[in-house]
Amino acid sequence: MPDSSRFAHRTLGTTNAGTANIGTMGVAPRPVLRHLLAPAALTLAALAGVAHRPWLTDHIAPFAGRMTAEGVVAVLAATAWLGAAWAGSRVIDVVMARSVRAVPIPRLLTDLLRAFLYGLAVLGILAFVLGQPVTGLLATSGVLIAVLGFALRNMIADIFSGIALNIEHPYRIGDWIELAPGLTGRVDEINWRATRLITLEGTALVVPNGLAAGSRIVNFSQPGTGFRATLTVTLDPEVPVARAKRILLSAIVCCDSIPAEPRPDVVVESVTLNGVTYQARFWVPDYAHLASGRDAVASAILEHLTRAGLEPARPKQELRRPRPAQPLQASEELGQALLSKVDLFAAFREDEVVELAAGMHVRHVPAGEAVVRQDELGTSLFLVAEGALDVRGAFGGRTILLDHMGPGDVFGEMSLLTGQPRSASVIANTDAVVYELDKEALDPVLRRRPELAARLADLMGLRQRRNDAHRRASTPATATPAATDHDLLARLRAFFKL
Known part of the structure; x- marks a missing residue:
């Protein structure tokens, strides 16, 4: 019985020169004709011999006897039946090869069709060539079929289950x-x-x-290739639900490997003695990316919780009265912790960082609202505490997504130190919390220690070169020449009148 998979591979194969597929311009390619030619020629030749039975008998009988002549004719008739079944199986291969480009066809289906054709050929040979009563033969083999069916019942069940699976798909x-x-x-x-x-x-x-x-x-692959996955996180009940959802959602949004559409979300799954359990729901392109997607989301959630001063809830061994949250104290501590990790202020003493943190104020930004807009004037710097933000720039009449920002990221340093207009717009992708540090909070520190200006200019130049390199890699058309450290220092001193 011909091998359909090898035949399909041969008929569908293309060369580097771009060999046309089956059905191109309505003309079958030569490999298909070549595979149909042999069974067709064999069948036609055998049928021609059977059609000229008297002539063959008259010419063979004088040399080999009449019985031999009749045997030759019977062999030709059987060959015609088998050749027709062979040609039919090749036609099935061609049809399957045409459709395999869209949907792979299970091998079981083609095997069943070929077995049906060859079964018909065998019955035809028995009935019309050998003259045997087919109905009687089937009846007398009933006992044998019953015995074999009982012995092979599990295998037969698997075969019929395979047929049902191929029908229902x-x-x-x-x-x-x-x-x-x-x-x-x-x-x-x-x-x-x-x-x-x-x-x-x-x-x-x-x-x-x-x-x-x-x-x-x-x-997992139907009806579409992508599907939604979930990851459960349990947090202490003292954490407000709105804040918990904001932190978890921003963590998912900041994962580059997670598609932005359909949009991920966070829902409350249950409330237990251990805390509030949330479901972080996101989409993955296929099952092969499920493990890597969950790993990326879990890692981002842990990072965002750490930056927010939180951690997953631990199992409770005993009941205790909940302590009221202290948002003001937590807010001051979080702002100071974020500011101390900004490399721009690495040269500042701890007391100076505390002074700057005291001068910051918190801004709650709803999703979709702009924190800053491109080309507008400003004199402040922003630190992202919670949420996810998109950096967008307008270039050549179109808006380009330049970057994503999450907890711990900083933007607006050029406006804070030189008064330069905003170079891009920053839009809240989710509800976000940012800390704003204005020029008035930094001015007293620089007046007491003017030598910090040179260090700030160096660090600002380093950050600007790093940001420009990142933007050139993602959007080469938006790259602009970076200012030198000397120019930055001069602009900083002029802006603060040092």
Whole structure:
């Protein structure tokens, strides 16, 4: 019986020169004609011999006898039946090769069709060539069929389950499916008896079709390629729900590997003695990216919680009265902690950092609102405490997404130190909390220690060169020449009148 997979591969194969696929311009390519030519020629030649039976008999009988002549004619008739079945199987291969470009066809289906054709050919030979009563033959073989069916009942059940699976199509070749806990993989083959899966670990998993048909089938690849995944996080009940959702959502948004659309979200799953359990829900392109997506989201959530001064809830051993939250004290401590990690203020003493932190004020920015807009004047710097923000720039009449920012990121240093207009707009992707440090808070420190101006100019120049390199890598058309450290120092001194 011809091998359909090898035939499909040969007929669909293309060369580097771009060999046309089957059906191009309505003309079948030469490989298809070549594979149909042999069975067609054999069938026609055998039919021609059978049609000239009297002539063959008259010419063979004088030399080999009449019985031999009749045998030759019978062989030609059987060859015609088998040749027709062979040609029909090749036609099936051509049809499957045409459709395999859109949807892979299980091998079981083509095998069943070919078996049906050859079965008809055998019955035709028995009935019309050998003159045997087919109905009687089928009746007398009933006992044998019953014995074989009982002995091979499990295998027969798998075969008929495979037929049902191919009719209903709960999964196709290439789909990621889960048949039971621990039975998850990509469908590589559906044959007569079993479904072959390839797991994420690269191992083959052979599942009998009877088990697959009787299991709850979860198809991760239908109706579309992407699907939504979840990650649960439990936080202390003292954390306000709105703040918890803001922190968790911003962590997901800041993951570059997670698609922005459909938009991720965070919902409350349950409230227990250990705390409030949240579901971080996001989309992954396919099951193969599920583990890496969860890893990226979990890592980002832990980082954002740490920057916000929080941690996942721990199991409670005893009940205790909840302590009221102290948002003002926590806000001051968080602002000082964020400011102390900014490399721009690395040369400042601890007491000076505390003084600057005391001069900052908190801004709550709803999603979609602009913190700063491009080309507007400003004299302040911003530190992101919670949430995710998008950096967008207008260039050549179109707006470009330049970067994402999350907790710990800083923007607006050029406006704070030189009064330069904002170079880009910063829009809140989620609800966000930012700390604003204005020129009036920095001015007294610089007047007491003018030598800090040179250090600020050096660090500001370093940050500007790093930011410009990042923007050139992502959007080369937006790159602008960076100012020298000497120019920055002169502008800083003039702005603060030092």
